[in-house]
Amino acid sequence: MISNAIFGKPNTENIHNETINAINPYKGFDTEALLVKSFESLAATHSSNLLTEFDCSAGIADIIFFELRKNWQDGSELGEIPSRWAYSLLKLPYRRNFSIDDYIKISGMSKNYAKNALKQFEKTGFCQKRNKSSTWIKMRQPRPIVNKIFAIEAKLKDWKRALMQADRYRYYATQSWVLLDACSIKPAVKNIDQFQRLNIGLAGISLSGEISNYYSPTSMPPKSELHYWQANSEIAQRIKVSL
Missing domain, CATH: 1.10.10.10 (Winged helix-like DNA-binding domain superfamily/Winged helix DNA-binding domain)
Known part of the structure; x- marks a missing residue:
């Protein structure tokens, strides 16, 4: 699965209390745009099916990546x-x-x-x-042209706002994730139960490009058929422009 290739497998040791205090204490990203750009560069090595600033009437996801159907054309x-x-x-x-x-x-x-x-x-x-x-x-x-859609909300440290927004992406996405600056992820990890309850993934990325996976969500059907079809049309439009 694409999400495993990009985020890696979740490391359950990451959420133990004794390791929370050891989470990256070093300098983080100056802006969310730089964080997104760094992740985009890493993710592009695993999948070319990636779009940024994806608007589907459920907020604007910083990044989505997707699996195209066979004969999607x-x-x-x-x-x-x-x-x-x-x-x-x-x-x-x-x-x-x-x-x-x-x-x-x-x-x-x-x-x-x-x-x-x-x-x-x-x-x-x-x-x-x-x-x-x-x-x-x-x-x-x-x-539809895609089998699966993975939506990502990126924030420097405001995990509560990111979680709320990522939950909205579940209207069209089969998986939704929060991506935070690794040096500011400690409060989110301490509240990992909220991510698990909503089935929203949690990962961190460091300035050096290291990605840490704290929770991988289960793939689920999108909550809204309307938003799912809108997302398919939007993806088809943007693929057409890029070809």
Whole structure:
């Protein structure tokens, strides 16, 4: 698994009381941006499927990395529509007629926005307007392009805020992590039970580039199907731009 390759296996000795006081006492990172950049450089040696500043209506994750599905290109058209429309596209009836009013009920959009969305779905080949009719039909089902998403919230030392934000990423991620400056991680380690309760990973990174894993979360299905599909569309868009 990618997370094990990047974070390593959790060292249970790290959370014993007698070792907490020995956690890196040396100088830490000057800014969160430098911490993120250091981790990004290390993570990129294990996976090229990495994005920074990932916005998916659940806050902005500092870093995500992901596992692409086999034949993920078959779902790449998902990146050609606004990510906020992906879930409503999924929920349209497949190969059955529907009206714009039906789509408005599904999406909660205004009529003008719904018209624009359906035109975009037609342009990308997902939907087709019936000739001389006010009805539409969905010709293709959207496909997710990733199997797993790992989201990371990085902070210099504010572990409580990081934990709260990382928990929000569970709406779309299969694993969510807090990454802290190793020299300031002691308070978080002393409260490792809060990370375990929420199933949020905890790791530290030092200026020298050493990563310490204090807790590895269990992979779980995302909490929100809506956010999961939005994340897939957003990833597809950003991959398309980078190709």
